[in-house]
Amino acid sequence: MKTKKVAMLGLTIALAMIMSYIEALVPLSFAVPGIKMGLANIVIIFVLYKIGTKEAILVSLIRVILVSLLFSNVMAMAYSIAGAVLSLSVMWLLKKTDKFSVIGVSIAGGxxxxxxxxxxxxxxxGTEQIALYLPVLIITGTATGVVxxxxxxxxxxxxxxxxx
Amino acid sequence: MDMFKDKKTRNDIILGIAVIILAAGIWLVSELLKKDGEFAVVTVNGTETAKYSLSEDAEIRLESENGGYNILVIKNGKADIIEASCPDHVCVDQRAISKTGEAITCLPNKTVITIDGEEEAEIDFVS
Structure with a gap:
């Protein structure tokens, strides 16, 4: 059982990393600056629903660390970790209420x-004005979340x- | 596990509509608070490093702490980043700004361009 879990987590982490890589190859940034599809979230949601919460946290954090080291810089890691932690926490909460389908959970995550x-x-x-970018990111996050x-x-x- | 249970789908839709209304609300408030700006303020790593009047056309090279740079252009009362050393170029893709509260952000270079109104307005904002 334990070996199976190790293999399963290794597989899902690899899959999440491939998703991040594909995403880096197809930037959507030209349409709306800074947006991403969130392909890796497919894997995270899958792990959350099919394997477990602890495992989802593990896969999410390892994915963020590895992807930041491989494809971007350490600075980007801080942003990614903040996004991943908040996203997964809220998705876990919504899933726990059992009031939303996977789509609702994914919207919140996005x-x-x-x-x-x-x-x-x-x-x-230290610039609060960045928060004015929120409406755009909420709308795009909802759209990608649905998909x-x-x-x-x-x-x-x-x-x-x-x-x- | 039946994920297309009607009640859950309904809640999903309510959630979607609620966040879109929230986004529209934030956007509306920020639009209403916007005024024509007077200065482009450059902030690097949380500290204000320079301030340029929007009434004079200029092209300025902004050096960041990590050795990168952003080229800021002020033209026709608007500030825009036209070139940057960062890999993602999100700052270059962002539109030119001219109203208070608008900002262009370059996360990799920790550089933010914001617009300031008159000095008076700024004091009001603080108080």
Whole structure:
């Protein structure tokens, strides 16, 4: 059982990293500055629903650290960690209430990832004006959240009869 | 696990609408508070380093602490970043700014351009 879990987590971390890599290859930044699809969140939501909360935290944090080291810089890590922590916390809370589907959980995750990064930017840069960028990021976070939620729901459904 | 349970889908939609209303609210308030600005203020790593009048056209190279740079251009009363050393170029993609409260941010270089109104207005804002 333990070996199986190690293998499963290794696999999901690798998958989350590939998602981040694909995302880096296809930047959406030209449309709305700073936005991302959040592909890696498909994997995080999958782990949250199919494996467990602790495992989701683990996969999310390791993914952020590795991706920051590989594809960007240490500065970016602070933003990513803030986004990941807030996003996962809120997704876990919403999932726990059992009042929302995967899509609702994913919407909240997408928005909170952006909010976490904005909070970190306000703290690190000391300029509150950055918060005025929130409306744009809330809207794009909702849009990407819906798409990611639908995809995550489909993936989770395929695994309905498989115990991980 | 039936994820398309009606009640949950309804809650999802309510959540979506609520956040969009929230975003619209924040946007509306910030739009209403905006005024034509007088100065472009450069903040690097949390400290204000320079202030340029928007009424004079200029092109300024801003050095950041990590050795990077951003090129700030002031033209026709608007401030814009046209070139930067950072890899993502989010700051270059952002639109030119001219109203108070607007900002252009370059996270990798920790550089933020904001717009200030008259000195008077600033004191009001603080008090």
């Amino acid at each position: 928005i909170m990832h952006n909010v976490g990064q904005i909070i970190m930017a306000v703290i690190l840069l 990611i939620g639908i995809v995550s729901g489909l993936v989770i459904n395929r695994f309905k009869n498989i115990r991980l």
